[in-house]
Amino acid sequence: MKKGRVTIKDIARELNIAPSTVSRALNDHPAIKKETKDAVKALAEALDYQPNLLALNLLQKKSNTIGVIVPEITGHFFSAIITGIQDVIVDSEYNIMICLSNESYEEELTIVKRLSKIQIDGVLVAPSSETKNFDHFRRLQKSGIPVVVFDRDCPGLEADKVLVDDYFGAFQAVDYLIGTGCKKIAHLGGPLNLSTTEQRLQGYLDALEKNKVPIKRDHIVHVPGFSHKDAVKATKRLLELPERPDAIFAYNDKIAISAMHIAKKTGLQIPEEVSVIGFDDEPHSSFITPSLSTVWQPVYSMGMLSARILLSHLKNQNTALDFRKEVFKPELVIRASSR
Structure with a gap:
């Protein structure tokens, strides 16, 4: 067996069967005999075979990736939101890609263009402080990519929004x-x-x-x-x-x-x-x-709810869901810096 990543062709060669048979056996195709399925799966496990999800996603015209656009991550606020997002996404089939706009509208535009090119499945975004025009988010929506806005509102943009009062x-x-x-x-x-x-x-x-x-x-x-x-x-x-x-x-x-x-x-x-x-x-x-x-x-909760709303759109792509606007109430915390 060659060194490096094990492929379907390697398994097929070892078992002297067609690569298409290996593929169907790994996917429990009913036309494949149980003995063949068992042999293929046993060898795949022994060789630590990992499917090429990138190639599979390209065939399915999806990336299984959610883009998260934030102005920065050095402070507690956005890092806590991202933690909330990750804690929801981790139990799904999706990965997250974190992108930083650095409070720049131009960088935000570039990020959105790049995410579109890699067939991103959905976007969670807190717009930059320079962003006044939201057409780049509308273009994502027209391409069938759901957008959830959190923390900072985008007035006039029809989208799901998770905000604080x-x-x-x-x-x-x-x-x-x-x-x-x-x-x-x-x-x-x-x-x-x-x-x-x-x-x-x-x-x-x-x-x-x-x-x-x-x-x-x-x-x-x-x-x-x-x-x-x-x-x-x-x-x-x-x-x-x-x-x-x-x-x-x-x-x-x-x-x-x-x-x-x-x-x-x-x-x-x-x-x-x-x-x-x-x-x-x-x-x-x-x-x-x-x-x-x-x-x-409640920044952590804001991240969790934003992710759940986006996942609901991704799980119901053939059903038109109404946009949601959820607004959390903040709480005053009195300490020693005030009378």
């Missing part, structure tokens, strides 16, 4: 700050193009309005990205205002932690002089000093 989470956070006596609450918002940015900003504004707290436009500053360094200039700008904020509601935990760092460097006491609340409840948020108050999101 960002408005509710922001409203709860700001309403709580007002209830503790804060009256000059600033908002470090995310990049302007995102649905999550818009909804958290609206929750912030409505909470102020509900409590008859004046809205100060110079207390709203949007950061260019999602990292610690992206919040430095914005936080300094807020803390240098003549009417300095007594609280900061930040788009995410990284921005909130950066804001706390800058505030402490300027000599401010947290939460006595400035309260801080983030969003996401990343694992490290409870271990910093002071521990960060934040808004918890």
